[in-house]
Amino acid sequence: MAITASHAPAELAPPEPPRPRWSASEEASGLALISPTLLYAVSLLALPILIVFAYSFWSQDYLTIDRALTLENYRTALFEPMYQDLLGRSLVISLVVSLVTVAISYPIAWFISFHGGRHKNLWLFLITVPCWTSYLLRVMSWKVILGYQGVLNTGLMSAGITDQPIASLLYNSNAVVITLVHSWAAFAILPIFVSLEKIDRSLIEAARDLGDTRLMSFVRVVLPLSLPGIISALLIVMIPTVGDYVTPKLVGGKDGVMIATAIQAQFGKGANWPLGAALSVTTMIVVSAMAGLTVLALKLVVRKIR
Amino acid sequence: MNTGAPGKSRLLPGYVALYFLFLYLPILLLPVFSFNNAAATTFPLAGFTTKWYVSLRGNGEMLAAAVNSLIVGVCVSGLSTLLGICAARAITRYRFRGRRAANGLIMAPLFLPEIIVAVSLLMVVLAAGMELSLATIILGQTVFCLPYCMSVLTAGFEGFDRSLEEASLDLGETAFGTFRRVTLPVVAPAILSSLLVSFTISLDEFILAFFLSGTEPTLAVYIWGQLRFAAKLPSVLALGTIMLLISILLLTIAEVVRRRAERRYATGGYAHA
């Protein structure tokens, strides 16, 4: 063999310099680059929430904070009928809103993913536009629609369908639910759409090939595979809506007040920070538990039917 | 097109149309009533007028709030996009321990009731002895906008073929030169998109602005104050219509920029190993 893999000449003895491991330097670069953002998020998100947590175990006497640990705030938050009421209603509303939003949004996400053709992006854009417009104005719009002298009533009356305004449209939980469902529609569609897009279309064909009807292939293949999207849609709607402030204030009336109003009150005139903190923490924990249970239930149902 | 999935029934297009009606009707009502010659928002309409828009012109309080919103919006979009670039780049480019946790923390505001973010920030700001001002709104809204910037930016950065940067280095360019001549231009659409989206969010954001504003309200806070007065509703609707148009304009620009970039780069046909 003319030329072989051979040793280089002896004077080229390979150096063995102590080189830093690449993974270590990659790790360092990554951390260095993310550190400004992380620092920001820690100091203005994580830290504040920890402080809320701390406050919830303190108590307040007029303007002085007593740092002796107490569970009194939680006792009030959990057992005071008014707060029980508010928290209960907030949970029910957020549960209903998230379930309804996901249920009515799923077909849209499915439609865009399977029948959106070349214009999927345009469809998605059209879905998201209303979501980015002012939240206040959207809520106000619903007030205009549902009001006693509102669009729906005056419209129905001028169309001759009713001869008296329907008084029960506005200022109750239903109005809150409708408004919130409208506000969060796009947030539910996007994650579901993403998970539908990830489904390999040949899986559906395989299910059909193996004897499933269209409906069966949907229930046994598409639905289980889009479950991650459904779950994130539920979470992304359920958790934020529990603490919604504007919607109950504007369209909820007495009947639709939610916990956020009570939390806000503790930071407003009747300031009781520790109680407000305890209400916040309680809300977060309870809604997380409810979200967890909902996800669990959903997984069980899907496992059953597939 | 029909891939053996449950077929497109006749019902579905109807449902989609209904859904879009539900989605858009409330938003379209704003401009309709903003041109309606009556103080009450009722049907039938009372005739066309532009007087509600004219009334906005002399409204010093509103104009001041608009200026505040502009300052806050520009600062928030700049700050959150800058922080978003760092984080999105780190997350898409490097593997490091705690990457998922860091991403989770930055994205957390998406999964938190906004009022709790607002309240916790308020407590920290007041406990630190800071005065409530535009600056506190900017700090708060940046936290809130970061997840959206991150979504836009990571999507833009992920499509970025790393061998482009290697090719640049290989062709003799330095690390900084590579960032300036290759990385930045290729991800520029995502950055622009992030700026526009975060500006729009800031413009419309109410809760944080409400809790964290001192004596200088933003437009959203100003509108909230006006909502108590039924007589002022039409001029608020006029203002809302203008804000709506600005939002839609900005979002459309962001979308067009993003899609043009996607079209240009997606067909680059990067073969994968």
Added chain:
Amino acid sequence: MPDTPMIAIDRVNKFYGIYKALSDVSLNIGAGEFFALLGPSGCGKTTLLRSIAGFDNPSSGDIRIDGHSAIGVPPNLRPTNMVFQSYAIFPHLNVEENVAYGLKRLKLGADEERRRVGAALEQVRLGHLGKRRGHELSGGQRQRVALARALVLRPKVLLLDEPLSALDKKLREEMQAELRSLQRAVGITFVLVTHDQYEALALSDRIAVMFGGRIAQVATPKEIYQHPRTKSVADFLGGMNFLSGRTLGQTASGLTVETEKFGTLTLSLPEERIEVGARATVGIRPERLRLLWDDERAPHELTGKVVNRAYFGETTHLLVGVEGLEKPLSMIETNTHGADDLPIGADIRLAYDPEAFVLLADDPPVERVH
């Protein structure tokens, strides 16, 4: 090979955590050589190429390019340029701007820059597409832009990472011919990474076959095809009939090996010392077995039965069962005599040339040679 190699790789190791991507690799590549790194995916060939380019750093060992150690030298300061597997055409620049990318830093002046870009584009026959963007080009055109962009900087070494794998078969063959003539024209060292044996055989002056981070054999295409050193090299490059045998002894003309059915073969001496009486593997290429028709006679014959047949147009591949052999023999016949009409089960006679057998070392390969 010239005295100073263009690239000298000396005992290079590369670890990713506990995974060893390169294991004690030593290799010299000459100036002006077209050199191929061939192996299955994950064999370390791309890691080796990227170590030469400067994107990966060896964990130990030295890489010298044109006499200078490249360890610690960043990619932008190395006299090498690369054609990426994805081509990495900058999407925000047009073809001309892509090609001018590296020239911009040299501050040649607008005229000289334009002249060199034009010349480079002419060289790859893309002169008419200068204003196009990457996404408006076909795969073959993108590849030419990548070539022009690298060559315009007049590197000492051009590195090509699977440059043809994204192209379809027809275009791939066209580009192979073009690459070969381009290399002759510019006369610099080309290092090509490929998993395609035919590409490596057709293009390169020499091939290094790699398995599991090690170099199994370095030789010219002909040498490596005709005299593969190990079973895996033989198997990776084309087909091979493996037979087991036993060494009998050494004579002046070589090593004698006793085999089933093929008798006693005298094989050229291998590089490794092999003990007399040991087990040995020998191999013969399918095309070196020949069908005998009618009453044709050959000095070395065997009889067998066709057990399977596959038609390939110009050739037919036959599997022939021979009594006493563990596995059927595979053979390739050109379809000039009617091999494509042989029914399965047909009795045939085949001829072989004892000179065509090679002695194969066992795996794992012994890559050190003295």
